[in-house]
Amino acid sequence: MANKISGSYAIVVNPGTEVNKHGKNIAKKAAVVAGATLISRLLGFVRDVIVAFALGAGMFADAFFVAFRIPNLLRRLFGEGSLTMAFIPVFSRIMEEEGEEAAQAMARSAMIWLCVILGCITLLVELSAGPLTMIIAPGFLDNSVQFQATVELIRICFPYVIFICGVALCMGILNARDHFLSPALAPVVLNISLIGAALIGYFFGLNVAYSMAYGVLAGGVGQLLLQQPFLFSSGFRWKGGWSWRNQGVARMGMLMLPTVFGAAVYQINILLGTLLASYLPVGSVSYLYYADRLVQFPLGVFGIAVSTAALPSLAKLAARGEMEEFDGALSVSLALTLFIALPSAAGLIGLANPVIGLLFERGAFSAEAVSATAQALVAYSIGLPFIALARPLVAGFYALEDTRTPVRVAVLCLLSNVGLGIFLMQSLAHVGLALAVSLSSFLNFICLYVLLVQKRGRGLIGLGMVVKSVMLSLIVGVGAFLTAVWHPWWLALIPFWCVFYIGAGHMLGMQEARLLTGLVATRIRRRKKVREG
Template sequence: MTEHGRSIARNAAVVAGATLISRILGFVRDIIVAFALGAGLFADAFFVAFRIPNLLRRLFGEGSLTMAFIPIHSRIREEEGEEAAQAMARSAAIWLAAILIGITVAVELLARPLTMAIAPGFLDNAEQFAVTVDLVRICFPYVILICGVALCMGILNSRNHFLAPALAPVALNLALIGAALFGYLFGLNVAYCMAYGVLVGGAFQWLLQQPFLAKAGFSWRGPWSWRNAGVARMGLLMLPTVFGAAVYQLNILLGTLLASFLPVGSVSYLYYADRLVQFPLGVFGIAVSTAALPSLARLAAKGEMGEYDEALSASMGLTLFIALPAAAGLIGLAEPVIGLLFQRGAFTPEAVRATADALVAYSVGLPFIALSRPLVAGFYALEDTRTPVKIAVLCLVANIGLGVLLMRPLAHVGLALAVSLSSLLNFVCLHWFLARRRGTAILPAGGCLKMLVLSALIGGGAYASAGWGWWWVVLIPAWVAVYFALALAVNLKEARLFADMLRSRARRRLGKGR
């Protein structure tokens, strides 16, 4: 594997580790918030109020802003130098602040009609509606802070620094945990405390980036321009990515709409199953694409397209090396995992089986969802954001059509299977268009077959262990070790890469201990 592949793997490991910490802390946050806030009037008001800036974060912040910024910033840095790149970043910050402050002022003035539009049912309860309006006004400025964090993420990632941006969600989780406990212990209104906690968390997320930006040589002081050509180009690239994010949200909404026509419980079965599939995707799938984009953008800016092809192929191999056994494990252990996590209280054995069936159907598509992420990063590195969005729209139509077709014979499992099949279509289209553009195959075929066979063996073993009582839990680390050992035995380069990384880290720690 090339040095670019090794660099992507190292950076992906950093992002994955920080994301894992954030996900675990998020689970702790949910437990504490449930304890302190409960599930009443104020809880509903807070969750609705926080949903608005969170939706804008997903549409304009972390995904579209960062993905549009990095290729342009990298190209300017390569072709015009560091000063021009920094001027472009400052200009982007000024534009971003101006637009978001304008939107925030509008929301503060129109909070009542906005709340009426997103939660019309709250009008029946005057107190709940008034509280939600208050919380919307408190929470919404968070969007300014988090989009600023997204810009900092782009600057740092383009300079090969990934730790601080990946740890940013940890700061928000800690702020929300602290706000909930503060309100509970001092007898204050927990919902209002958490709303202010959102702002504190956003400020902490932004402040966390600043020492690392300074260490990387970046300064917010210096020349900037309202007419910066790089910012104009970034804005044009952002438009399709924002639309693509909206397509993704629409996909979720329409899937829920279809599930509402099925028997009671179907929406919940799909929700809980999707949460489990999103865990490996969030920790590992996003990590590789996040780490890959800056490297791919730098190589594309330099015109080193052979290196670009090798780096993209390495990213695909690393993604598949993790996604295939993760999917096999979820399929093999679907029912016992669902039972362990959820079977208590009103969550019956019948609900466990129904959710496990949905998990199996979703898991079939997990590798294709994961593989699509580095492919999209490959398009963005080439400053092509339109092609992935066109394909996303096609797959949205396919998902809804397949959902309508399969939900009749298979109920909620048909909707989950439709997601997997449309994810396969998305991967095939992305790979075909990018491979045709580059004139070379991107996915390493030989390694794929080995990974598929090994994952099937591990999945079969995990499925067999499901009938051995609690041993299936104990054996999960063993299956991971067996998969890794077999991958080394059949000479998979991705396994060798991880082994080299572990040995290198162990040597560094031993060296520090002396």
Template sequence: MNGEVPEQGSPSLTTSGAQGGHEQCAVARNAAVMGAATLVSRVLGFVRDAVLAFALGAGPLADAFLVAFRLPNLLRRLFGEGSLSMAFVSVFCATRSRQGDERAFALMRSMFFWVALVTGVLCTAGVLGAPVLTALMAPGFVRDAELFRTATVMVRICFPYAFFICLVALCMGVLNGMGRFAAPALAPCVLNVVLIAAALLAYAGGYDVAMTLAWAVPVAGAAQLAFMLPWLGRSGVRMTGPWRAADRLAVKVGRLLGPSVMGAAVYQLTIVLGTLLASFLPAGSIACLYYADRLVQFPLGVFGVAVGTAALPSLARLHGPGMEQAFGGTLSASLRLSLFVSLPAAAGLLALAQPLVTLLFGRGAFDAAAVRDTVAALAAYAPGIPAIALVRPLVAAFYAADNTRTPVVIAVAALGVYAGTALLLMPFAGHVALAAAGSVSAWFNAVLLYTSLLRSGVLLRDILRPAAVYLLLSAVMLAAVHSGALYFSSSFAAVAVLVPAAVVFYAAAALLLRSGEALLLLRSFRS
């Protein structure tokens, strides 16, 4: 192991205003690239779900596989993509901007050592403690000795996936910090392709589909890592060279990672709490909330996360003395871009809730009552979409400023708001109360993050006026699309005609009004 790379002098910077304008264009362009790539991944994810349902069904072996797959995915959500990327990217980009590539690459190599060590220990513990973990995740399996044994074996097989996917998350962070967003967004496609192939081959060959899928999970993790490494090389990243286990910047990433993991844990607690409360409601409530949430997560995954992820490297580069105007301008542009996309997405889901749910889920055992209840949940979830989209760039601003405590404190408070709102409304609205509580909690989170940044002196500007324009356009679009949906007897026809019509109307109206975000995205797509 070689010594730490000596720190280099900070590179010269352009003026704050010019730098801010450049970064705003970069955020829009990178968000567009990441959104397009994520769209491919999400569509492939729907295909994967359909294939798994076809080949695996919904029996006890399917339950065993899903429990086994959920455990390493929990580690991914807590330590991997969101938490690790947020903590690492801010330090990596700031180091690269101020001290040069060699120092940033030394940090990356140190982080690879620590991520491999920590996740290796956790995976070993998971494999050895598989019976305990299985009993905790699925206590009902204990009553069936054979099912419990099968699930435990699958947990042992699947758990190494966490090792690979956390290293993949670090690769994603490096590439995002280098301005590469397409490859990280496409990486989940590898998982989907491997699982689809495994399910179909096992089904066609007469093999045990569930066990084949379990073995495919760590293979998919290794394949994702193999997919990412060449992209690092093409971006000029050198995996070999000086590094130190005790790198002070790696220690800094670790300090940032702790609160980030806590924030992710709060989010997971919200999901657990929602499921727990829904279990006291009539049968089918959990399923209706799940399917409604799947529709909500589609625009958020494609657009909402993309803006926040694209904004973080730019904000990290701009945080520092003399860059306050550029930092505030880039964050303001990211917030406007989030609202420009998320407000019409929420309006579209509200307007087309009935035909969308009917088209995607309304068949077989999913009867008219299930469609009605899912539509009601979707209508309560949709108003929270803009708030959730705003949270990502707002949190990115705190991380760029090395402030991870405030987002966690606000997230805990938002969890309390969620619980209080849900308990207050459940006697009157049932499962719809849980969806509405999610929207209320999301807006509480976004507003507190926004006001906290204002109090800290961040220069946010020109957000309310564009937001009002986009809200008005979205309301007009909602009314027009909802009215148009009444004339279609086929759900497929309603969705096929009205979705592109709504997109064209909103985009054309925004361009006619000379919307800065519409023009920025247009230039990004052209480039």
């Protein structure tokens, strides 16, 4: 039962058995996704180091990165998030209302449509790779060798988009069946493939750029193949009925159009931010890039994990009409996200300088660059909790099959980000651009939260939980800042701050802390049983 506080959107949540059950399930699934994503991100850093070693930063490196950017952009627009978020609510509703076979027929139909559409796009790109290269990299026309290499690399890399969008559809099927491990591990396969391709090309004296292009293709195939045993064990079969006119696919397509547009808005936001930064002193683009990489780490590991885990549960509850449980599950998702995001932001702010120095201060990356990047990191980190909170809210809208509202809000925030960026960069330079992102992220969260509360007619975040999390995060942030000068002990103290935060939350009776400690205790007991067995 949730009590709405008059005149505000805060609530006091008193979870019943069902809310606790769904909250624990989401936390368990999020832990699986977070663990797999952490492995992928760490391996991604290794990949960057090896690729830099084998490929360098010359003519063929530029050609490869341009060639890979095109299928990667389509992956972000159609595959990553958009397709899965549109598929899961429709698939879950069909499974609840029409049964397993109808849901499987819808998934098969969706895969066939996906292959046909992407196959046609791929054929078009293969035939027009030259003109396409002229559009996206016109500067390469001055170097015929580089231009021709880019054309050939595009033709090798582009079919990757067929496989990776197939992976996104498989991810939707598996997530809807409460399986999260293999889809979350899929990027690991790509990283391993690219690492292997780079090393093979380097040590066998091949052109590393071409070797890596084939590595991209192999990585796409490997990611798709990885999902198949898990699909089979879940009871799903590709062999069976399907239809060109499947109503579920049509509904999915209608839901997907706004999500693709929303993804395009996000990419435009990044492009415009880079464009504005190009008018600032040399180095500004790099400062923002490195700072953003650090902020994306906790977002990628924890923020995406909770929303990925929450969407299938929310979609099933909405399909069943169990809206009381839907609200409870969404409240737990938001609270868990906030509980993790607030101390992450506080830690990054408190340790901005030493963290940037530890990771990047060497070679051409000077102490001045460390300071400038750290300032950008602080400005970005202010918005980290709001960026993270927006993800479960968007999942809530998608579970209710409302994909238009998040897109409308995204467009509003795009305009606010550009306007604030132009205004703030006049006095704060690159820090102003980072701060504009945080402020527009806050606006994004407020709009999504208020609109979803109006849609549901009740508040979704407990005021007491927010106060406790903010208080404990302030202690962590101030403590980390005061100890940042204790080199290298500030690094050794990071686990202490994590334990302090969760332990203090547990002592204050916070459900989120109990969920996390309960998960750890359960994992320890399981491992102990395995060793004893």
